[in-house]
Amino acid sequence: MKSSTELSKKTTPIQTHKSKRSNETLTGWLFASPWVIGLLLFFAYPLLSSIYYSFTDYSIFQAGEFIGLSNYQELFTDELFWISIGNTIYFALLFVPLSIIFGVALAMVLNMKIKGMSVYRTIFFLPTLVPHVALAILWIWLLNPEFGLINAALGTIGIDGPPWLGSTFWSKPSLILMSLWGMGQAVIIYLAGLGDISQEYYEAADVDGASFLQKTFKITLPLLTPVIFFNLVMGFIGAFQQFTLPYTMTDGSGSPADSLTFYVMYLYDNAFSYFRMGYASAMAWILFIIIMGLTAFVFWTSKRWVHYQGD
Known part of the structure; x- marks a missing residue:
């Protein structure tokens, strides 16, 4: 008879399937990462920054000071x-x-x-x-x-x-x-x-x-x-x-x-x-x-x- 150690080392079909899905997910994220980085860097960050800047007197030449609702x-x-x-x-x-x-x-x-x-x-x-x-x-x-x-x-x-x-x-x-x-x-x-x-x-x-x-x-x-x-x-x-x-x-x-x-x-x-x-x-x-x-x-x-x- 096989020992309990040998039985524990054997992987079930469910574990194999989960491992395969995990690898596929990781591969998918790697392929999508350039787009995700571009989205965060060139869209999400400027979008969120513009909310803050709308409450400042920011210009290209100097850092803006917070002025509240003055712009609006x-x-x-x-x-x-x-x-x-x-x-x-x-x-x-x-x-x-x-x-x-x-x-x-x-x-x-x-x-x-x-x-x-x-x-x-x-x-x-x-x-x-x-x-x-x-x-x-x-x-x-x-x-x-x-x-x-x-x-x-x-x-x-x-x-x-x-x-x-x-x-x-x-x-x-x-x-x-x-x-x-x-x-x-x-x-x-x-x-x-x-x-x-x-x-x-x-x-x-x-x-x-x-x-x-x-x-x-x-x-x-x-x-x-x-x-x-x-x-x-x-x-x-x-x-x-x-x-x-x-x-x-x-x-x-x-x-x-x-x-x-x-x-x-x-x-x-x-x-x-x-x-x-x-x-x-x-x-x-x-x-x-x-x-x-x-x-x-x-x-x-x-x-x-x-x-x-x-x-």
Whole structure:
């Protein structure tokens, strides 16, 4: 008979399995460690640091002293801060709904079964690939009130074109027009959503004699609401972070009369032009609260209008 010492040395299948799982876990963490270190070093640490800096007068050149809520109090008395919020909200409330309306409509057109549709889809997606700086330079030329192509085209039909970027009234609509021109990425997502809708719904509607509009409003749009919901959330987040186009077009000045000074532009100026890092950190956290609150509101309302197949 084997001794008790020999029996104790034998490993059971359960112990072997646990040892194997432990080795696999360790290997997994080793492979993931570069990402985890990068997340902690370049995201978690700056995030937590910005909370502290928002309560200081920290700048790049000197260590900041703790000043409590002074940055936040100053923000609420800063006229340009409120102007930047107003410009950003104006842009978000117009651009996001328009991008959904035109995006869905364009996706439905590009979803038609006609010859050469892949070419048309590529053409509409190409503006998304243009760098924002090049896009801004292109539209500055197109919207030039004197020799711009758009005003020239309007002149051929007897319409006197507006000053566009030179007017406080037309500057933000001009920016919305530029942004709509580059919404190809959202259209691709809508196309994927349309392709996911089962054809059985349309076949049943055809049997019942439903018209195109009835199928659109009773089948397509309700079943596309999960995709619309996603683009709505991402659209608002992107709209509140609008920066590159207005900054490039105005050389960071936000002219005319600060009508193109957006929130992130003013945040950037405070951080890297005026070197008020503490003040900019406070602005960043206010922006975070606004976006989180808006996103939570959209998620709360989604229970009433977002429909999923099979529900």
